[in-house]
Amino acid sequence: MTILETIIIALIKIVLIIVLMLLSVAYTVYFERKIAAWVQNRKGPNRVGWLGLLQPFADVFKLLLKEDIVPEKANKILHTLAPFIALFVSFATYAVITIGPAVEIFGYKINLVVADVNIGILYVLALTSLGVYGITFAGWSSGSKYSLLGGIRSSAQMISYEVSMGFSIAGVIMLSQSLSPMKIVDSQYGWMWNAVVQPIGFITFLVSAFAETNRLPFDLPEAEPELVGGYHTEYSSFKFAGFFLAEYANMIVASMMIVTLYLGGYQIPYIDKLGLNSTLLVFLQIGAFLLKVAFFMFFFIWVRWSLPRFRYDQLMDLGWKVMFPLSLLNLVWVALLIMIFGF
Amino acid sequence: MAEKKRLKNLTFLEKMYIPEIVKGLALTLKQMLSPSVTMQYPEVKFEPPASYRGRPVLVQETNGTERCVACGLCSRVCPALAIEVQAAETELEKERYPQKFEINMLRCIFCGFCEEVCPEEAIVMSKDYELVFQNRESAIYGKDKLLVPVDELKDRIDFLRKFKK
Numbered sequence: 172m173t174i175l176e177t178i179i180i181a182l183i184k185i186v187l188i189i190v191l192m193l194l195s196v197a198y199t200v201y202f203e204r205k206i207a208a209w210v211q212n213r214k215g216p217n218r219v220g221w222l223g224l225l226q227p228f229a230d231v232f233k234l235l236l237k238e239d240i241v242p243e244k245a246n247k248i249l250h251t252l253a254p255f256i257a258l259f260v261s262f263a264t265y266a267v268i269t270i271g272p273a274v275e276i277f278g279y280k281i282n283l284v285v286a287d288v289n290i291g292i293l294y295v296l297a298l299t300s301l302g303v304y305g306i307t308f309a310g311w312s313s314g315s316k317y318s319l320l321g322g323i324r325s326s327a328q329m330i331s332y333e334v335s336m337g338f339s340i341a342g343v344i345m346l347s348q349s350l351s352p353m354k355i356v357d358s359q360y361g362w363m364w365n366a367v368v369q370p371i372g373f374i375t376f377l378v379s380a381f382a383e384t385n386r387l388p389f390d391l392p393e394a395e396p397e398l399v400g401g402y403h404t405e406y407s408s409f410k411f412a413g414f415f416l417a418e419y420a421n422m423i424v425a426s427m428m429i430v431t432l433y434l435g436g437y438q439i440p441y442i443d444k445l446g447l448n449s450t451l452l453v454f455l456q457i458g459a460f461l462l463k464v465a466f467f468m469f470f471f472i473w474v475r476w477s478l479p480r481f482r483y484d485q486l487m488d489l490g491w492k493v494m495f496p497l498s499l500l501n502l503v504w505v506a507l508l509i510m511i512f513g514f
Numbered sequence: 515m516a517e518k519k520r521l522k523n524l525t526f527l528e529k530m531y532i533p534e535i536v537k538g539l540a541l542t543l544k545q546m547l548s549p550s551v552t553m554q555y556p557e558v559k560f561e562p563p564a565s566y567r568g569r570p571v572l573v574q575e576t577n578g579t580e581r582c583v584a585c586g587l588c589s590r591v592c593p594a595l596a597i598e599v600q601a602a603e604t605e606l607e608k609e610r611y612p613q614k615f616e617i618n619m620l621r622c623i624f625c626g627f628c629e630e631v632c633p634e635e636a637i638v639m640s641k642d643y644e645l646v647f648q649n650r651e652s653a654i655y656g657k658d659k660l661l662v663p664v665d666e667l668k669d670r671i672d673f674l675r676k677f678k679k
Contacts, residue, residue: 209546214554477542478535 184285188265196419197227203472210476231412239408244314253312254413257305261420264298267291268427269352271437271457291352292340295428299383303329306392306402313405321401325392328382331490336379338498342372342505343432356436366433372501373433375494380425387475391483426467434463564673567626567639570617574661581636584612588628588637596621597628615660619645620653638670
């Protein structure tokens with residue numbers, strides 16, 4: 172492949188991913204509202220388009236038509252910058268997510284990932300840590316006490332849970348001996364999914380993922396009854412849409428990470444034993460990945476409409492006194508597995 | 515944080531949250547699968563029971579006259595001062611009838627006192643809950659809008675005979 176071809180292929184992948192991303196975010200919002208309605212025995216949006224399927228576009232249109240208000244006491248530059256940080260972070264993480272095995276299209280061997288970097292997981296961790304800045308800046312620069320409280324809570328929460336998240340990932344990395352998402356997926360051949368091999372790590376990662384994405388039961392940064400709207404109280408119009416988009420995009424990234432790290436990514440156990448045609452196999456595997464991700468998206472929404480919010484001290488208790496020791500325990504467990512059974 | 519005295523300390527299993535979380539998730543899943551109770555309003559309309567207090571109306575007898583004798587009790591009892599009655603005489607043995615009977619629907623609070631105080635069963639609450647006006651003038655309902663044939667109000671009148679003391 173020449174450099175030009177590589178660039179063109181990368182560009183096509185980027186455009187595809189961005190379009191798919193925006194669409195999936197839009198429909199996550201739609202399903203969030205639908206599932207909320209089902210849980211509460213309602214019908215949910217069903218007026219705009221068939222079954223309300225055009226509702227997300229109506230929502231976005233409404234948001235963009237609103238007046239963009241910047242508070243008088245706000246730090247204008249940071250106030251504008253914050254939603255873009257949040258958006259950038261959540262979109263950039265998609266670059267390393269592997270949605271399927273390598274395929275051959277028109278004679279080119281193409282990995283179904285935008286950037287197959289060998290430190291993919293580290294990249295995701297680094298970017299999600301950066302995501303704190305978006306929220307903290309938003310809280311601080313708004314010049315409002317509610318925003319500030321939301322921002323502070325968010326930074327404390329994300330830093331605390333990042334610790335247990337990092338340690339849970341360490342267990343996965345010990346087994347796969349690589350930071351590349353593709354290698355991690357390959358290491359979970361058959362039923363050797365990390366969720367089966369290291370269930371404690373799976374639970375700690377799942378809980379940390381909820382905390383990292385600021386979803387209920389850990390949505391303290393935007394606790395409506397206490398903080399009006401949390402860090403985005405003072406945002407409207409496009410900037411608010413930015414935060415909104417980023418939150419749901421983060422949810423999708425978190426689901427994809429959970430599937431990649433713990434549920435064997437795009438793998439269907441022992442499907443290669445069936446001797447299927449390779450094109451069919453690729454489609455099945457992409458389908459399996461999307462199905463697993465969809466389940467976790469549903470789980471995120473399901474949990475949101477089931478559980479009450481944690482109190483702040485309970486949140487910190489859980490983070491430092493339960494999740495952190497558990498993730499360390501998981502690390503010891505994986506080390507024992509490697510030592511005794513030689514995984 | 516200091517250890518608090520509670521009525522009942524949580525057991526280890528309860529402190530793990532997980533069994534309780536699973537219970538909660540199971541409950542919401544059950545609700546998700548149960549049918550919705552939503553009525554699709556403009557297409558499907560709510561049919562109120564007889565006890566429903568909708569728009570107050572005047573009962574129109576089968577011969578086309580109103581039952582009201584313009585005693586003005588409804589107007590007096592109305593806490594929101596929404597009713598205005600002006601009486602006039604007739605040649606009939608009933609002697610009086612309302613020359614003008616107006617209810618300001620912006621003032622009406624649907625308390626049903628007018629119906630309760632009426633000695634003639636002449637003003638009753640209907641099942642009509644769709645009240646729309648474009649301006650304040652059209653919110654004042656005159657006799658043309660208030661008179662409703664007695665057949666349409668049978669439900670409410672039966673209800674009143676059963677429960678009104």
